[in-house]
Structure formats: C-alpha cells, structure tokens
Amino acid sequence: MKRxxxxxxxxxxxxxxxxxxxxxxxxxxxxxxxxxxxxxxxxARITAQELISEAMSQPWLERHVSDTGKKPVVICxxxxxxxxxxxxxxTFVKELEKAFIKSGRVRVVQGGNMREQIRRxxxxxxxxxxVETMKKWGLEVGADYMLQGxxxxxxxxxxxxxxxxxQIDMELTNMETxxxxxxxxxKIKKYIKN
Amino acid sequence: xxxxxxxxxxxxxxxxxxxxxxxxxxxxxxxxxxxxEKQLDSHEQNMGSTIQNTYEARDPWQEKKDARIDRKEDRRxxxxxxxxxxxxxxxxxxxxxxxFNDPWRQPYPYVW
Numbered sequence: 595m596k597r598x599x600x601x602x603x604x605x606x607x608x609x610x611x612x613x614x615x616x617x618x619x620x621x622x623x624x625x626x627x628x629x630x631x632x633x634x635x636x637x638a639r640i641t642a643q644e645l646i647s648e649a650m651s652q653p654w655l656e657r658h659v660s661d662t663g664k665k666p667v668v669i670c671x672x673x674x675x676x677x678x679x680x681x682x683x684x685t686f687v688k689e690l691e692k693a694f695i696k697s698g699r700v701r702v703v704q705g706g707n708m709r710e711q712i713r714r715x716x717x718x719x720x721x722x723x724x725v726e727t728m729k730k731w732g733l734e735v736g737a738d739y740m741l742q743g744x745x746x747x748x749x750x751x752x753x754x755x756x757x758x759x760x761q762i763d764m765e766l767t768n769m770e771t772x773x774x775x776x777x778x779x780x781k782i783k784k785y786i787k788n
Numbered sequence: 789x790x791x792x793x794x795x796x797x798x799x800x801x802x803x804x805x806x807x808x809x810x811x812x813x814x815x816x817x818x819x820x821x822x823x824x825e826k827q828l829d830s831h832e833q834n835m836g837s838t839i840q841n842t843y844e845a846r847d848p849w850q851e852k853k854d855a856r857i858d859r860k861e862d863r864r865x866x867x868x869x870x871x872x873x874x875x876x877x878x879x880x881x882x883x884x885x886x887x888f889n890d891p892w893r894q895p896y897p898y899v900w
Contacts, residue, residue: 670836678845683838706835749845756847788849 631758631786633679641762642689644780649690654766654775655699658738667701668694668766669737677747677760687741690764703737739766739775754788 621627626636658666670691673683694700704712719728743764750757759781766776 672834672836673838675838675840675842678843680840680842681838684836687836706832706837709835710832747845749847751845751847751849754849756849 633681638685641780642686645690645778646693648778652776665701667738669703669705669740671740671742673743675745677745756786758784
C-alpha cells in the first residue's frame, strides 16, 4: 500500500514539474541582454550613461553660472523618433533629468501632462484648501533651456545578415536667445545574424 | 568741484555702457507672441513626450519569414471557417469520408 502511495505521489510530483515549462529568472538590470536584436533596455541604459556624462562635462553649465550667477533651469521638450522601431525616449530622458537633479548643479522643471495635473491641483486648492496652505499662482520657475531630441536609424539587410545603426541626438537650446548650447549624441551599431 | 563732475561723467558713461549691453527687443515681437499664444494647448500635449514618426525598414529575409507565418495562419483560419460552415450547413458542404468500410459510422450527410 505504501509503495502505491509513494509511486502515485512521485508520479504527480513529476507531472507538476513537467507542466511548469516557463522559467522566470530575475537578473540584474545592468546585465546586457540581446534577444531579438531590436532596441532594448541595454541600449536605453548606455544611451542615458553617455548623454549624462556628456551633458555634465560640457562648458554650457559653467558658462551659465558665470553669466547669471544662478543654476540653469531645464525643461524637457519633444523627442522625435524617426527610426524604424518604436522607441520610447522617456527611458533615457528621465535618467538624464535624474542626473541633473542628483548633481545639484542643474534645476529641472516639470512639463507636459504632469504640469497640467499640477496646475489643476493648484486650481483645486484655491477652492478647497485652507488659505494658509493653498499655493499661489504665477510663482512657477521659468526654464532657461529646453531639452529636445531626435532618434534616427539606418538598416542594411542582406539574406540572414543585418546591420542596424541608431543615432540619438539630444540638444539644449536657450529659451530666450534660441542658441544651441549643447548637443549630445549616442551612436549604436548592431550586427544581427539570423 | 572737478571731482563731482568726474563722478557724474563716470556714472553717465557707465549707464551708457550698461544700456549698450542690453539687446533691443524687436518692435514686432508682440505679433509673434500673439500667434504662439493661440497654440498653447497643442504645445502642452507634446511636451516631454516622444513623437513616433517611424518608417518600415526593408528586410527581405524577415519579410519572407513573416509571409510564411501569415500563409500558415491563413490556412488555419480557412480550415476553421470550413469546419464552422460544415457544422452550420451540413447538407450543402459535404463532409470528408473518414470511415470507408463502416456505413454506420459515416458523417451526416452520407457521401460516397
């Protein structure tokens, strides 16, 4: 009897292992993973690293501080993806904004839909918050520079071989004078063999 | 007296120098300001976002592979549709003969 129970139990155990084909493994976010050859998290990460090191080391920052005596204020504008793949620039633009804030040398202001939400909340405060705690209108910090960018790609394919080239260009423009003060770029080239 | 005149002259020259440093705004700037003020709503939507103006890259090998997958899916869909139609209208679309030797196990309607 015991033998039958042991055999049946082991059978069900084996069956349960067979049925779980999917394996999930947690890996470090800094690990380089290339599965399909398309744009992935590794590309976004190395783009962010390159742009941060370029933006923080260029003379625009020192020049602004020496001219005005204040820290520059940056707002994130539009990024146009003109490549052949869907690429969300927010993945590396946010990293750049984070680096600006963490360095303490550049101030960043909110833009887009999030700013709209903040303004709506401020409008709501005018009716519902106490007079002491409600926030005033017209005290937002105006940006000195706008961050904009373009993503381009070139694909060359023959048979099972393919070369994909990405170029990410980010620019900082002075809001008042329209002067380009910084251009950072990251180029990525991949050779894919199917 | 000379000292006072020198100070006044110095201040005058300094103020002249300072005004020379400032840029003169364009007198037509108001027109441009009015034009862009009308577009504020659309501007808000694009801020901090990515516009996807992607293009389709030519990769013959990938296209061939995709076409093969598409054909396979089409065939599967067709077979599925045929099965459904047979179930719905058994008389009009004859069944395939599967049991050749057993007349009792023929699908309805009997087709020989």
